[in-house]
Amino acid sequence: MTNESKVYYCNHCKAFIDELEDLLFVEESSSKGFCSENCIEKFYQHLVDFFEERDKSLRDDLSLADEDCLKFVGKPKLMELVLSSPNEVWKNTNDLNEEYFHFIRKVTEKGSEPFSMIATCLIFDNKPSFILAVTASRSEEMVGHYKREQLVDKPLTLEAEADEEGFQSVEVDEELIESIELKKSNFLASLLEERSPSDIPFERFNMYDEFIEKTLQEPDEVFINTDEEGDKVLTYIKAHELNGTSFYYFCLCMKYENSQKEGMETLLPILTFPSLDGELYEFYKKGTKLTGALKN
Ligand SMILES: [Zn+2]
Structure with a gap:
């Protein structure tokens, strides 16, 4: 059943979509919808590159390019922890009301001193929907760079009600x-x-x-x-x-x-x-x- 007066399309490949429910959304405050996982990945690639570059230049400035806790970045168990129960969530909004969030959590790994995991993500339905970047650090100064703009009152969780x-x-x-x-x-x-x-x-x-x-x-x-x-x-x-x-x-x-x-x-x-x-x-x-x- 196609409603001819209502037109929807994928924001990346521009394919027309018959039904609103067939569009995938990753940002709460935006009407950008996508036809597939693949189009989501491609659409946000420039932001992924941007945050990677920014983390790298911060590390260069602070002489932290080779922190040993970086080897834990991407470990599924730690990713789950930082995304599902962060200690702090910091929200960044620009003048167009586009948002991204830093999820921060202190974690420990066997044989290693505690460190902070930081996941930069987009949010949909109060939950992380797309990860733009992940990093880890023991330096307060480094982590401080991610504690910017606005601290979210109640950390968001993945808990399904x-x-x-x-x-x-x-x-x-x-x-x-x-x-x-x-x-x-x-x-x-x-x-x-x-x-x-x-x-x-x-x-x-x-x-x-x-x-x-x-x-x-x-x-x-x-x-x-x-x-x-x-x-x-x-x-x-x-x-x-x-x-x-x-x-x-x-x-x-x-x-x-x-x-x-x-x-x-x-x-x-x-x-x-x-x-x-x-x-x-x-x-x-x-x-x-x-x-x-x-x-x-
Ligand atoms: Zn598409």
């Missing part, structure tokens, strides 16, 4: 929340290990949130596994298409029996993500396949 994802909100106790957090970080660690570097970057997962519901409502396949804690984990998988590119969407959920209402089972989301990778699909299609009418 249950009702935001279209699930019914249920009363869950503290113990259960802790157990879900633990599962989430275990699942995420395993995903980061298995995924290909060329797959959809995880800071862009939230751009695909609209596929959560479709995947849960009409999955292609559902697998059930029992994890180490003895909980039942369901893996919902569905293939989707966005502007001619096919991808999988995965929803890892836990079955939770409501103690107040006997026999009532609720599905709690633990980790949801898109992927372009057939090998990752093979990795997740394991366990007992459920057939017949699938209800959630």
